[in-house]
Amino acid sequence: MRLTQIALSGAAALACSVITQATVTDVASAATPKGVSVTMKELKDTVSKPHEISPIPSVPANWNxxxxxxxxxxxxxLDRGPGPGYSQFNPWNHIDSVKGKAPANTRVQMGDLVMAIYKNGKWHEKNFGPPCNAVTFSFGKLRARNKNAAKCSSGYANAGINLYTWKDPKQHTHGWSKGRAQHNSKDVKYIMVWGTARTAKVNPNKSANLNGGHYQYGIGADKRNPSLVGKVIPPVTHGRRKLINSKWQVYLAHTMSPNTLKKLCQQKKLPPSLPFKGSCN
Structure with missing residues:
Protein backbone atom coordinates (compact mmCIF):
# COMPACT_ATOMS: atom_id res chain seq x y z
CA MET A 1 0.00 0.00 0.00
CA ARG A 2 1.12 3.60 -0.36
CA LEU A 3 2.29 4.08 3.21
CA THR A 4 4.99 6.06 4.90
CA GLN A 5 7.76 3.58 5.55
CA ILE A 6 8.13 2.75 9.23
CA ALA A 7 10.71 0.61 10.96
CA LEU A 8 9.53 -2.66 12.53
CA SER A 9 11.52 -4.53 15.12
CA GLY A 10 12.02 -8.27 15.29
CA ALA A 11 12.57 -10.96 12.69
CA ALA A 12 10.65 -14.04 11.66
CA ALA A 13 12.03 -17.27 13.02
CA LEU A 14 13.55 -19.47 10.36
CA ALA A 15 12.77 -23.16 10.67
CA CYS A 16 14.55 -24.37 7.57
CA SER A 17 16.54 -23.20 4.60
CA VAL A 18 16.43 -25.42 1.54
CA ILE A 19 18.36 -24.79 -1.65
CA THR A 20 17.51 -26.63 -4.85
CA GLN A 21 18.37 -26.15 -8.48
CA ALA A 22 15.15 -24.29 -9.19
CA THR A 23 14.41 -22.49 -5.95
CA VAL A 24 15.73 -21.00 -2.77
CA THR A 25 13.19 -21.35 0.03
CA ASP A 26 12.92 -20.10 3.58
CA VAL A 27 9.59 -21.52 4.66
CA ALA A 28 8.78 -21.68 8.36
CA SER A 29 5.69 -23.92 8.27
CA ALA A 30 2.88 -25.19 6.09
CA ALA A 31 1.48 -21.98 4.65
CA THR A 32 -1.86 -23.26 3.37
CA PRO A 33 -4.65 -25.14 5.18
CA LYS A 34 -5.13 -28.68 3.92
CA GLY A 35 -7.20 -29.01 0.75
CA VAL A 36 -6.95 -25.33 -0.25
CA SER A 37 -5.57 -24.57 -3.71
CA VAL A 38 -5.40 -21.90 -6.41
CA THR A 39 -6.05 -22.23 -10.15
CA MET A 40 -4.64 -20.50 -13.22
CA LYS A 41 -7.92 -18.62 -13.58
CA GLU A 42 -7.48 -17.16 -10.10
CA LEU A 43 -3.89 -16.21 -10.86
CA LYS A 44 -4.99 -14.41 -14.02
CA ASP A 45 -8.01 -12.81 -12.35
CA THR A 46 -5.64 -11.31 -9.78
CA VAL A 47 -4.39 -8.83 -12.39
CA SER A 48 -7.32 -8.70 -14.82
CA LYS A 49 -10.55 -8.49 -12.81
CA PRO A 50 -11.84 -5.71 -10.54
CA HIS A 51 -12.11 -6.30 -6.82
CA GLU A 52 -15.11 -8.42 -5.92
CA ILE A 53 -16.59 -5.39 -4.16
CA SER A 54 -15.37 -2.45 -6.24
CA PRO A 55 -14.47 0.24 -5.40
CA ILE A 56 -13.01 -0.96 -2.12
CA PRO A 57 -15.35 0.40 0.61
CA SER A 58 -12.67 2.22 2.64
CA VAL A 59 -10.71 3.64 -0.32
CA PRO A 60 -11.54 6.91 -2.14
CA ALA A 61 -12.93 5.91 -5.54
CA ASN A 62 -10.34 7.98 -7.44
CA TRP A 63 -7.34 6.16 -5.93
CA ASN A 64 -5.52 4.01 -8.46
CA LEU A 78 2.93 -5.91 -15.47
CA ASP A 79 6.11 -7.96 -15.96
CA ARG A 80 8.24 -5.16 -14.56
CA GLY A 81 10.63 -5.36 -11.65
CA PRO A 82 10.57 -2.89 -8.76
CA GLY A 83 13.62 -1.06 -10.11
CA PRO A 84 16.87 -0.24 -8.29
CA GLY A 85 17.29 1.32 -4.89
CA TYR A 86 15.51 -1.08 -2.53
CA SER A 87 16.78 -3.92 -0.39
CA GLN A 88 13.82 -5.18 1.62
CA PHE A 89 10.37 -6.56 0.79
CA ASN A 90 7.43 -7.55 2.96
CA PRO A 91 3.81 -8.69 2.53
CA TRP A 92 0.77 -7.13 4.19
CA ASN A 93 -3.02 -7.52 4.28
CA HIS A 94 -6.18 -5.43 4.35
CA ILE A 95 -9.63 -6.22 5.74
CA ASP A 96 -12.59 -4.07 4.73
CA SER A 97 -16.10 -3.94 6.13
CA VAL A 98 -18.53 -4.38 3.23
CA LYS A 99 -21.80 -3.64 5.02
CA GLY A 100 -20.57 -0.95 7.38
CA LYS A 101 -21.48 -2.71 10.60
CA ALA A 102 -20.16 -5.44 12.84
CA PRO A 103 -21.53 -8.90 12.03
CA ALA A 104 -22.69 -10.83 15.07
CA ASN A 105 -20.22 -13.35 16.50
CA THR A 106 -17.97 -13.25 13.42
CA ARG A 107 -14.21 -12.88 13.15
CA VAL A 108 -11.77 -13.04 10.27
CA GLN A 109 -9.23 -15.83 10.69
CA MET A 110 -6.02 -15.47 8.67
CA GLY A 111 -3.25 -17.89 7.79
CA ASP A 112 0.38 -17.30 6.88
CA LEU A 113 1.58 -14.65 4.43
CA VAL A 114 4.10 -16.03 1.93
CA MET A 115 6.30 -14.07 -0.46
CA ALA A 116 8.04 -15.43 -3.56
CA ILE A 117 10.62 -13.29 -5.38
CA TYR A 118 11.97 -14.35 -8.77
CA LYS A 119 15.53 -13.33 -9.54
CA ASN A 120 18.43 -14.88 -11.42
CA GLY A 121 16.19 -17.65 -12.73
CA LYS A 122 15.06 -18.85 -9.27
CA TRP A 123 12.19 -18.29 -6.89
CA HIS A 124 13.21 -17.20 -3.41
CA GLU A 125 10.38 -17.90 -0.96
CA LYS A 126 9.78 -16.78 2.59
CA ASN A 127 6.90 -17.68 4.88
CA PHE A 128 6.34 -14.70 7.17
CA GLY A 129 3.77 -16.47 9.33
CA PRO A 130 0.31 -15.11 10.18
CA PRO A 131 -0.28 -11.32 10.21
CA CYS A 132 -0.46 -10.93 13.99
CA ASN A 133 0.08 -7.16 13.83
CA ALA A 134 -2.55 -4.73 12.56
CA VAL A 135 -3.66 -1.12 12.75
CA THR A 136 -6.87 0.57 11.62
CA PHE A 137 -7.09 3.90 9.82
CA SER A 138 -8.79 5.78 7.01
CA PHE A 139 -7.01 6.21 3.68
CA GLY A 140 -5.68 9.73 3.40
CA LYS A 141 -5.28 9.88 7.19
CA LEU A 142 -2.47 7.41 7.61
CA ARG A 143 -1.30 8.86 10.91
CA ALA A 144 -4.65 8.41 12.66
CA ARG A 145 -4.20 4.80 13.70
CA ASN A 146 -5.55 2.40 16.27
CA LYS A 147 -2.98 -0.25 17.09
CA ASN A 148 -3.45 -3.89 18.13
CA ALA A 149 -6.32 -4.54 15.72
CA ALA A 150 -5.36 -8.21 15.33
CA LYS A 151 -4.11 -10.95 17.60
CA CYS A 152 -2.76 -14.44 17.01
CA SER A 153 -3.78 -17.72 18.62
CA SER A 154 -3.34 -21.36 17.63
CA GLY A 155 -1.17 -20.38 14.66
CA TYR A 156 -3.66 -17.97 13.06
CA ALA A 157 -4.34 -14.24 13.16
CA ASN A 158 -7.79 -12.94 14.10
CA ALA A 159 -9.50 -9.59 13.57
CA GLY A 160 -12.96 -8.08 13.20
CA ILE A 161 -15.04 -5.03 14.03
CA ASN A 162 -15.35 -4.67 17.82
CA LEU A 163 -13.15 -7.72 18.36
CA TYR A 164 -10.08 -5.70 19.45
CA THR A 165 -9.41 -2.05 18.57
CA TRP A 166 -11.25 -1.91 15.22
CA LYS A 167 -14.32 0.17 16.07
CA ASP A 168 -15.11 2.25 12.95
CA PRO A 169 -16.47 0.16 10.01
CA LYS A 170 -15.53 2.97 7.62
CA GLN A 171 -11.89 2.31 8.37
CA HIS A 172 -9.98 -0.81 7.38
CA THR A 173 -7.27 -2.90 8.97
CA HIS A 174 -3.73 -3.00 7.65
CA GLY A 175 -1.91 -6.06 8.97
CA TRP A 176 1.55 -7.53 8.65
CA SER A 177 3.89 -10.24 9.87
CA LYS A 178 7.26 -9.34 11.36
CA GLY A 179 10.37 -9.68 9.25
CA ARG A 180 11.52 -8.69 5.78
CA ALA A 181 12.95 -10.49 2.78
CA GLN A 182 16.38 -9.17 1.85
CA HIS A 183 16.96 -8.77 -1.90
CA ASN A 184 18.64 -6.25 -4.18
CA SER A 185 15.67 -4.85 -6.07
CA LYS A 186 17.59 -4.41 -9.32
CA ASP A 187 17.84 -8.22 -9.54
CA VAL A 188 14.12 -8.84 -8.93
CA LYS A 189 12.02 -9.76 -11.96
CA TYR A 190 8.69 -10.93 -10.52
CA ILE A 191 7.02 -10.84 -7.12
CA MET A 192 4.11 -12.90 -5.80
CA VAL A 193 2.53 -12.98 -2.36
CA TRP A 194 -0.32 -15.11 -1.09
CA GLY A 195 -2.22 -15.84 2.08
CA THR A 196 -5.41 -17.49 3.30
CA ALA A 197 -8.47 -16.29 5.19
CA ARG A 198 -11.94 -17.36 6.26
CA THR A 199 -14.70 -16.25 8.60
CA ALA A 200 -15.17 -18.09 11.89
CA LYS A 201 -17.24 -17.78 15.03
CA VAL A 202 -16.00 -15.75 17.97
CA ASN A 203 -18.02 -17.90 20.38
CA PRO A 204 -18.39 -21.44 19.01
CA ASN A 205 -21.55 -21.97 21.04
CA LYS A 206 -23.45 -19.07 19.46
CA SER A 207 -24.89 -18.67 15.96
CA ALA A 208 -23.25 -16.58 13.22
CA ASN A 209 -23.88 -15.83 9.56
CA LEU A 210 -20.38 -16.64 8.32
CA ASN A 211 -21.33 -16.46 4.63
CA GLY A 212 -23.09 -13.11 4.77
CA GLY A 213 -20.49 -11.18 2.77
CA HIS A 214 -19.45 -9.00 5.70
CA TYR A 215 -15.73 -8.63 5.02
CA GLN A 216 -13.44 -8.34 2.01
CA TYR A 217 -9.78 -9.41 2.16
CA GLY A 218 -6.75 -8.53 0.12
CA ILE A 219 -2.98 -8.73 0.34
CA GLY A 220 -0.03 -6.93 -1.19
CA ALA A 221 3.66 -6.19 -0.84
CA ASP A 222 5.92 -3.24 -0.09
CA LYS A 223 9.49 -2.45 -1.08
CA ARG A 224 11.75 -0.71 1.40
CA ASN A 225 15.12 0.88 1.94
CA PRO A 226 16.36 1.47 5.51
CA SER A 227 17.79 4.83 4.44
CA LEU A 228 14.34 6.02 3.31
CA VAL A 229 12.46 5.70 6.59
CA GLY A 230 9.85 8.46 6.69
CA LYS A 231 9.54 8.67 2.90
CA VAL A 232 6.42 7.72 0.94
CA ILE A 233 7.23 4.68 -1.18
CA PRO A 234 4.79 3.23 -3.75
CA PRO A 235 3.83 -0.40 -3.14
CA VAL A 236 5.09 -3.30 -5.22
CA THR A 237 1.60 -4.68 -5.64
CA HIS A 238 -2.00 -4.43 -4.41
CA GLY A 239 -3.84 -7.73 -4.85
CA ARG A 240 -7.41 -8.36 -5.93
CA ARG A 241 -9.81 -8.11 -2.99
CA LYS A 242 -12.31 -10.94 -2.53
CA LEU A 243 -15.14 -11.57 -0.10
CA ILE A 244 -14.40 -13.80 2.87
CA ASN A 245 -16.61 -16.80 3.66
CA SER A 246 -16.50 -19.79 5.98
CA LYS A 247 -14.21 -21.82 3.71
CA TRP A 248 -10.50 -21.15 3.50
CA GLN A 249 -9.53 -19.31 0.32
CA VAL A 250 -6.19 -18.29 -1.17
CA TYR A 251 -5.74 -14.54 -1.72
CA LEU A 252 -3.10 -13.37 -4.18
CA ALA A 253 -1.07 -10.40 -5.34
CA HIS A 254 1.62 -10.46 -8.02
CA THR A 255 3.27 -8.53 -10.85
CA MET A 256 2.95 -10.99 -13.76
CA SER A 257 0.86 -10.83 -16.92
CA PRO A 258 -1.48 -13.72 -17.84
CA ASN A 259 0.91 -14.73 -20.64
CA THR A 260 3.87 -14.87 -18.25
CA LEU A 261 1.86 -16.91 -15.75
CA LYS A 262 0.92 -19.42 -18.43
CA LYS A 263 4.51 -19.65 -19.67
CA LEU A 264 5.93 -20.21 -16.19
CA CYS A 265 3.27 -22.80 -15.49
CA GLN A 266 4.05 -24.71 -18.68
CA GLN A 267 7.73 -24.64 -17.75
CA LYS A 268 6.85 -25.84 -14.23
CA LYS A 269 8.36 -22.67 -12.82
CA LEU A 270 5.57 -21.28 -10.67
CA PRO A 271 6.61 -20.73 -7.03
CA PRO A 272 7.09 -24.23 -5.60
CA SER A 273 5.15 -23.58 -2.38
CA LEU A 274 2.19 -22.00 -4.20
CA PRO A 275 -0.77 -24.40 -3.74
CA PHE A 276 -1.41 -24.48 -7.49
CA LYS A 277 -3.80 -27.03 -8.95
CA GLY A 278 -5.15 -27.62 -12.45
CA SER A 279 -4.12 -26.83 -16.01
CA CYS A 280 -1.95 -23.98 -17.26
CA ASN A 281 -4.71 -22.57 -19.50
Missing amino acids: FARYPKPSIQKGT
Missing part, protein backbone atom coordinates in the same frame (compact mmCIF):
# COMPACT_ATOMS: atom_id res chain seq x y z
CA PHE A 65 -6.15 0.70 -6.69
CA ALA A 66 -9.73 1.39 -5.56
CA ARG A 67 -11.36 -0.56 -8.39
CA TYR A 68 -8.64 -2.82 -9.77
CA PRO A 69 -5.53 -4.51 -8.40
CA LYS A 70 -2.22 -2.75 -8.88
CA PRO A 71 -0.48 -3.47 -11.13
CA SER A 72 -3.10 -4.81 -13.53
CA ILE A 73 -3.54 -5.21 -17.26
CA GLN A 74 -5.63 -2.03 -17.24
CA LYS A 75 -2.50 -0.05 -16.35
CA GLY A 76 0.03 -1.84 -18.55
CA THR A 77 2.55 -2.14 -15.73
